[in-house]
Amino acid sequence: MDLLEGVSVSAGSLKMSDVIAQPVLRRRASARGAILSTLFEWLCFGAASALLAALAGLLVSLLIGGWPALHKFGFSFLTVSTWNPVTDVYGAAGPIVGTLVTAGLALALALPIAGGVAFFLTELCPGPLRRPIGTAVELLAGIPSIVYGMWGLFVFAPLFAKYVQLPLMTAAKPGSLLDTLTTGIPNGSGILPASIILAIMILPFMAATLRDLLLTVPASVRESAYGLGATTMEVVLSVSLPYIRRGAIGAVMLGLGRALGETMAVTFIIGNSHGFPTSLFDSGSTIASTIANEFTEATSDMHLSALIALGLVLFVITFVVLGLARLLIGQQERRT
């Protein structure tokens, strides 16, 4: 009632005959109303276009800023791992590999756990616990990543060095595969610890998304599987999971996108060296951590340009991953 009164008052200048069809309405409505209406539509259109312009501007600014470095080093920018601000020679292979390896490892660690949590919450969890645990997971997905980074540096790293790195390094026989993988300084920072922190960070997000997807599986589909005598595992893995397959892949890609672009959780603990990481405990760097560490202290224009070119590489990587994710999620939504 309230709503209707508001409308009838402010639309008082219109006649009933204006209402037959919308295009007619727009043409015949009082001049002031028509102008305001068109103005509003153009405002909305302008705002939508502004978002598009922002993304285009982002890409163009990275291209312009990174051009000197890309022009000077060409393709070797991607393949050389020398990063030397003193001689102004920059190759980004170290950070690029570091980004891909940490994000990949984080995903490999987080995915089974996130899946387990999601299955637990939808199929196994006793009723009264379902909401509190689900809510806790959702809330944790919003904790700022700098908190994860600080926890990684001050709590996780010392424990990791003492209880994982040292025992593994002493247990490894010289020359064995384990020895190659665990070479490094046992100070708790490096590629693997950074990946673990990243995994903990993307875990709540992925678990919450997977749970939401699993909740879209119709009860009748699951019940008919149970009715055929399937065990919980068979229902989850052979019925629910295939049902949400595309959406699940999309969710995983979004998690990967977050891990690829994450700055703070990684910068604290990866060790920040620009070489090519050769073992799991070796210190390394990611694109985002390199930019965060060096940007405000860049020594020369070429250094700055190389950092922006790094940003461009990160943009391309995440754009491809996110594009694939959107494509897959979009298809899932259209089907259901």
Add this chain to the structure above:
Amino acid sequence: MTVSTTLLLRRRAANASFVVFCGLVTAIALAALAAILWTLLSKGLGGVNLDVFIKATPAPNSHGGLANAILGSIGMCVAAMVMAVVIGMLAGTWLAEYGQRSRYGAVVRFMNDVLLSAPSILVGLFVYELLVHPFHSFSAIAGAVALALLAAPVITRTTEDVLSLQPTALREAGVSLGAPLALIIREILWRSARNGLLTGALLAFARISGETAPLLFTALNNQFFSFNPLKPTANLPVVIFNYALSPYDDWRNLAWAGALLIAATVLVVTIVARIVAQEQRRS
């Protein structure tokens, strides 16, 4: 008979191990996350006192607080939210009501999604090139614009989603009263979607209040109070980052206190957003 019994046993064993695995990883995940929250509380609570809210960031090994950083963060977040709400609501409205089926709408929607999940540090680089480099100074305005660019896509997305959920009958009712589309949107749809729009804005605020990376090279930092939006300005995330990596105990304690403040803010805002969203569902 024996074949089917062994098969059944095998399936049961597989199922039992699956159930145990799911329960175990849930326990591990919750334990890890509880450990993080516990660290945050135990290290942060000790550092939170009145001085944190009224004194500026100190020099090494001297006493101080985070007041200038808190003030800077609030100022930049509020300015960013004003920009983001205006742009996000209008853009979301256009996507839901005007361009929902157009090709341009599909492009904008996809690009908005890309912007939504683009690494925040790249947004920082963009704003550096746009507002810091040309004017030769880090500034609070640049920080606010960077945060707005992160919040606007969230608000656009939620606005579009919420408006598309409004029943067609509402629009038809408006048309039958002779209201032009713009009036229907502002007077009927926005009002009826009020709670959903508020939820979107709150979630966007929760997202930007903890963002560190884009502020590193837009707002930078400032040891003192700054009321000039054209100058570098202290803000909580960057202060936390710098202090956590410092060798001074005083600074590290302040960093934990700041991290606790941010995390608590984000949690409270997220919980309020959920309550608002639930009210919407109930009514």
